[in-house]
Amino acid sequence: MFKYELKRLLKSRLFLILILITVAYRGFITVNFFKNYNESIVYDKETAVQINAFLKDAESKQSDRESLRMAVKNAYLEVQEKAATDSDIRNTPGSYGKNLLEDWTIVEAANERAEYILKTYPEQMRKNVSQAALTVNDSSQDAYTVRKNQKIIDKYNVKKDFSLIDTSAADNWLVLTKSFDYFYVFLTFALFFLASEAFCSERTRSLEGLVFTSKKGRAKLFSSRFISLTVIAVFLTVIFTAADTVSALYIMGYRLVVEPIQILPDFIGCMANINILTFIILCNLLRFALLLLAISLAAVISPLLRNIFAVSLSGGLMLFTAFALNIYAKNYIVFDASNPFTGKIDMARYKLYERIRIFLPTCFSSPAAYFEKFDYFRLADFPVSRIAFCLSVTVGLFAVFTLFGFLRFGRPYRFLQKKMIRGKRNGTEI
Amino acid sequence: MELKFNNVSKNYGKKQALSGFSTVMSEGVYALLGPNGAGKSTLMNCLSDLIQPSEGNILFDGADIRQMGARFREIYGYMPQSYGLYPSFTAADTLRYFASLKDIKNPESVITELLETVNLSDCSKQRVGGFSGGMKRRLGIAIALLNDPKVLVLDEPTAGLDPKERIRFRNLISEVSFNRVVIFATHIVSDVESIANNVILLQNGKILRDTDVGSLLESMDGKVWEADVENVNEALGKDSFKISNIVKTPTGAKIRIVSDEKPYQNAHLTIPNLEDVYLYYFNEVAAEND
Amino acid sequence: MTKLIRFEFMKVFNRGKWLFFAAILFAKLLFAFLSLNLKTDFSVEVYREYTNQLAGMSESEASEFILAESERINSIIAASNEMEEKYMSGEISIDDYKKYRTSYYDANSKIKAFEELYKRYEQFQELEPKNRIYFYDLSWNLFGRYLGFDFFVFFTVVLFCIPVFCREHSDNVCCLNEVSKFGRRKLCFAKITVCFTIGAVAALVLYASDFAVLALRFGMDFADMPIQAVIGYGAMTDDVTVLTFFVGITASKVLWCICAALAAAAVSAVIKEYVLSLIVYASVILIPLQFSAGEQGMLGKIGIGPGLQGNFYHFSLLVPALNIVLWLAVNYVIVAIKYPNKAHSH
Known part of the structure; x- marks a missing residue:
């Protein structure tokens, strides 16, 4: 049937x-x-590949996360300074891309990624967990608040391994x-x-x-x-x-x-x-x-x-x-x-x-x-x-x-x- | 007045629903008799211009009905085998609605008369949604008669009517058949016997016989027998004749047989009826086609 | 023909179906009352006070006033820390500080409303001087935001127009209709007329109810002001008054609603089944809405859904009128194909 x-x-x-x-x-x-x-895309796939290549290269050269983040940030600041003083960034040859403008795009995006993955996200999670821990240990809080914050700790106190990619x-x-x-x-x-x-x-x-x-x-x-x-x-x-x-x-x-x-x-x-x-x-x-x-x-x-x-x-x-x-x-x-x-x-x-x-x-x-x-x-x-x-x-x-x-x-x-x-x-x- | 069918055929793909239907009809009552799938409804749909014949045409007083269009529908009345009505309309409203569709001037008197004729005057203000099957059929007949049609086509008109209503209907058809072509398809042979002037036997889309009732019954002379038998099952098992009726008796059964030859020693001839005709023609043809 | 049309209306509004329309109208009025509810994060009274003040001024006077007021408010608020330090250090007396605090609270309570007014001032710089008129426009701005695709109108068309052709097949009455003199083309044209009428009347009544609620809630003040002077409507290309603009948009939507009704007739005439007609029709009307936000291209010109949503950049009566002709032609073609014209046919 x-x-x-x-x-x-x-x-x-x-x-x-x-x-x-x-x-x-x-x-x-x-x-x-x-x-x-x-x-609609900010930049094409080729540029995305170049960003990933830059990040991979940076990752291979640095041993810890903080120095990696700083290395990427410094590269970004360096290119930004160069671009600010250069009057013809489209024709100046670049280190990571074809020209300085591409370099700027690459390092800016790479820096944004590195900032988020290596700083913003871990810091946010640490903040969530530490604030929740304080609340849990505060005896004046009601049962719901304690339970809720305990849950926050359980959920956010988990290490996440992100790849450093665009x-x-x-x-x-x-x-x-x-x-x-x-x-x-x-x-x-x-x-x-x-x-x-x-x-x-x-x-x-x-x-x-x-x-x-x-x-x-x-x-x-x-x-x-x-x-x-x-x-x-x-x-x-x-x-x-x-x-x-x-x-x-x-x-x-x-x-x-x-x-x-x-x-x-x-x-x-x-x-x-x-x-x-x-x-x-x-x-x-x-x-x-x-x-x-x-x-x-x-x-x-x-x-x-x-x-x-x-x-x-x-x-x-x-x-x-x-x-x-x-x-x-x-x-x-x-x-x-x-x-x-x-x-x-x-x-x-x-x-x-x-x-x-x-x-x-x-x-x-x-x-x-x-x-x-x-x-x-x-x-x-x-x-x-x-x-x-x-x-x-x-x-x-x-x-x-x-x-x-x-x-x-x-x-x-x-x-x-x-x-x-x-x-x-x-x-x-x- | 003349309704002429010229070699009307209708195919549905490979299936031939109607094949070379040719006949001429004038005033009178014509019964279409045939088993299911004979082509009766197809013929009626062709006549109603609901479907287009694959071949042939239908002429009314020499003019093609498809060319006539609305002029033909003005003098045409049709009651299909299955149809619906608007459940929220009353019987009177339904007739008024169809009166406006049929362009009837001053419909109220016609409607009152028709409701009286089909015995629905008491229910004229009742919603059709609450009607029984029989009441809906009577209303359908009234709708078909609204425009006083010259060609009236009825498909199984007495289905669902009780015996009293069926008699009324037969009388009605007989009354209105004057100066009209009335065609009706039915399985109830007593209706055909009572009111039809002519019978058209139809099978597999082809006309088997097209004649008046008397001639048809005459053709069955010498073919209808009655006999007393002891073992009914033995009689039923025989292929050489067809049994149209069995009545149990103390000694066995009295059976009515349709056969070209005398089936039993003690069999005697009896007056044929249309049921015998039906049995004779449709079983005979079916056997030939096997 | 009038009799046929009368019976068609009977079929549509049988068994008190008109009560459904009454229910839709009631729901629409309720919805309009709830939606036309001015909720702002600034003080409406302050805004009204400003616009009343500016109403009597010429354009240059108004500009001067706004710039002066902007400077006054900003300077008061900017001086908050400085004045506090001065008071703490004894440079100013407590009475002076209290006077300042009073003016600070006054400025603070006005700043948000004034910012709205200032946006309007900036908008006015793009306009011709004759359109730079300050008046209380919040209700008209709200009305414009409220108007859009009206699902009540859409439901009305679906509820009453889709069954017009479908019911003949669902009730199995078509075989009786088609053998009657006027049961073919004439009946179809009667049905199309009924759909046309339902679309027009439903749209007029339901859209008029919006104006009725607006009038009851806020009144129709400043209806004769130029539309470009309303905040957010500076980009309007039509040089018309506020009322003319909104009536024009609504008139355009009424015409589109007639198109919608004719489209419902066409879809149901072709498909003949309720549910299928409902789905195909709803898809034809609603799906293009997703792709037409701000669309001025072909979708905006022939899409009934975008038409019912309303074009708030430039209203046109010609485009929907042409679409009505188009849909009438589509319906005629459907009827002609269904019942080919033979000699002497009606």
Whole structure:
């Protein structure tokens, strides 16, 4: 029965159209990104190679981290001084690049990297840990604060070995990943509509009398239908994880992709011990959880409303409201009409965003926010991870929706039952 | 008035749904009789200009109905085998709606009369969504008759009607068939016997017989028998004749047989009916094609 | 034809479906009330006070006042440490220091609002003198930020226009319609007319509600001022008043909404199934929004989504009007293909 249901889904017009739109949408985003890629990058791959070569050379010459950092910094200051006094930096031959201008680009980027990896990051972690240690030892603090700071120590007191490499390509990669946020919103809706159509198909095609009175019955039908939709969700997740991995490898290169995520300044506060590749996989798994929830939402609404249009609109409205709240809150950096380059944090929106990320599964459409900092909230006297809690809510909702949908699937429509009873009492023909 | 079918054929890929259908119809009731897949609905869809024939054409008073377009639909009434209605409309509203589609001037009197005719006057203000299958069919007949059509086509019109309603309907068709071409497709041979002037037997898209009911029954003279048998199963197992009816008796069973030759010693001829015709023609052709 | 149109409206608004529109309107009003909520990190009263003060002045007087006020505020705030040291060292008396502190608090409370005013002054340097008029513009600025892609209008079109063609197939009535005299082209044109009307009326009512909320919340003062004088709108190319500008943007969006309704009719006429039509239509309208931020190219000229979002650099009624003609033509072509013209056909 599962094979039949899967075949039916894959051959349906709705599925084919959804796949076409999905491919076109994703393709358009990707093509659009790579079309503007050369204009948007700070410097090209050749320069990135030269930066890495400079850093490697510096690393080989220095024995400890501090002297390495100072060596890179001195090289940068030296080139900066030379460039300041030279009137023709494009034609003056350079030591690291073709000319002095290239030298400046190389050492400036190298210095930025060295500063972050050798100073900023370790110092930040030391500061986090030492402040947390003080708080933990302070007997006047409440239980939650002590627990929270203990957790900070546990999470941040871990030595990270970063390679001293250029990470500017990651900025572009982050732009690409963020541009897929709306794509995953679309995918959630798409899977919801596909599932609605699947669960309402008996009603739409007037097959209720035939299907629900047959031997195999409701349980097998429901489960095979649910599993086939899950298979489609799994397939899409695998495909898009692979696509994300390939684009990450292309943009950043293998060497950077296997580095801890904290090598990127945007993720300096990330507590998880993961590399960029694992981050990509985890993000897609969170989105997969959202897709499963969409399927279960369709499973629970369909037997209640029966009419495919009503199911699509009501479920679509629920998803829309949840996504709208997410999108509104996550854009908490508000840009002034008079000065579009400097954004201000709208604190009310920011607080709302921090709250909804605890329980609103639609926040998984842009999962990077869960990895950017020490992401815990207070629950009673315990610090609880936002991602863990939200995932639990998602799984819980999924379980409840699926169970309820299963229990109501193929049962007589209560409203019609009541109408029939009323009709019989009044003596009118139904 | 003349409705002429000239070699009308319809292919769906390799499948020939209708093949060389040619006949001329004038005022009267024509029954299309045939098994499932014979091409009855395809013919009706071609006549309704819902599908285009692969070959041939249909002329009404010498003019191609496809060229006539709306002029033909003005004098055409059709009730398909399966159709839907707007559940939120009342019966009266549904008729008013179709009256506006059919460009009926002063529809109220027509609507009142039709509702009376199909016995839906009491339910005129009821929503169609609450109608039973039979009530919907009666409303469908009313819709088909709204524009007083000269060509009336009904696909399984009495399906879902109770015997009383079926009799009313037959009487209605007989009344309205004056000065009209009425074509109906049905499996209920008693309807054909009661009201059809002509019968067209259709199978695999081809006409088997196109004649009046009397001639058709006459052709079955000497082919319909009744016999008393002891072992019904033995009789059922024989290929040389077809059994159209079995009535159990204390000594065995009384069976009605369709056969060119006398099947049993004790068999005697009886008056044929259209069921015998149906059995005779469609089983015979099926056997030839095997 | 009018009868057909009447019945089509009956089909669309059956069983109290108009209540859904009422609910959407109510939700929109609520949303507008909540969104048109002036929240700034500077004192609105101070800003209003300044603009009231400047309203009576000529352009040169206003510039002089702003520059003088800027110097006054900056010098007071810059002198904070110095005055404290002077007081501590006894150079000035406590009364003088208190006087200074009073002027300091006054300057401090005004500085943020004044900075907003100063931004406006800088914006005005790019404008023609006739447009350099100071007035209280925060409500209009907020209104401009509030206007954008209106999902309520989008929902209305989806809810009422997609079923217009789809329901004939879902209810299986098309075979009865198509054998009637007017059941083909004429019926299709009636449906297209209904979609056109729904798009127009829904947009007019829903967009008008925005203006109603604006009027109730803030009033419509200074509606006759030049739009370039509103903070953030200095780059406008249209030489029109504030009200004309926003009405123009809205009128453009009403026309785009009619396009959206006609597009819904076309999509549902071709696809014939509710869910598929809904998905294709939503994708056609919403996906281009992601790629059209500030887009002035082709996407901005033919994309219905970007059109519904509104072009805040330059509003045009011609572009959406041409798009209406385009979508009417698309609908006509769909009907013509579905029901080819034979001799004497309606």
